[in-house]
Amino acid sequence: MNATAVLDATHGGTNMYDSNDVFVIANNNMDIANHRFFDGMLDEIRLTRSIRSVAWIETEFNNQIDPSSFVSVGTERTLQSSWTDTESTTVRFSTTSNTPVDIFPIVTMDIIGGGQTLDE
Numbered sequence: 431m432n433a434t435a436v437l438d439a440t441h442g443g444t445n446m447y448d449s450n451d452v453f454v455i456a457n458n459n460m461d462i463a464n465h466r467f468f469d470g471m472l473d474e475i476r477l478t479r480s481i482r483s484v485a486w487i488e489t490e491f492n493n494q495i496d497p498s499s500f501v502s503v504g505t506e507r508t509l510q511s512s513w514t515d516t517e518s519t520t521v522r523f524s525t526t527s528n529t530p531v532d533i534f535p536i537v538t539m540d541i542i543g544g545g546q547t548l549d550e
Contacts, residue, residue: 435484455475456472
C-alpha cells in the first residue's frame, strides 16, 4: 500500500492459468470462516506479465503521487518561421605527430519539428 508491500506470497504453478490457487483481489483469506473482504474503494489495480522491483514500484508511486517533485517542465520555446545563420565555426585539431594525420570530423545535425526538411 502506497508503494509498501503488504503481503508477499508464493503460489504453485508457473502462471495464474496452471496454478491450483484461486486468484483473488480484495480478500485476505479463502477460509470461509475467516473471510476478510476489503471494505473500501480500490483506486488502481494493475496486472502485468513483468515482475517489478521494489525500486520500480516506489518510483512509479512517487511519480504519480507528486509529479512535480519527480519531473519539471520548463516553458515552451517558440520557433521562428525561418532561420538563417551566416556565421562560421572554426574547429582546431592539435597533434604531436611529425607525420601527416588524416582527420575525418563527423557533423551531426538534428532538425526538430514537424514538416521540416533540409531542402526547405
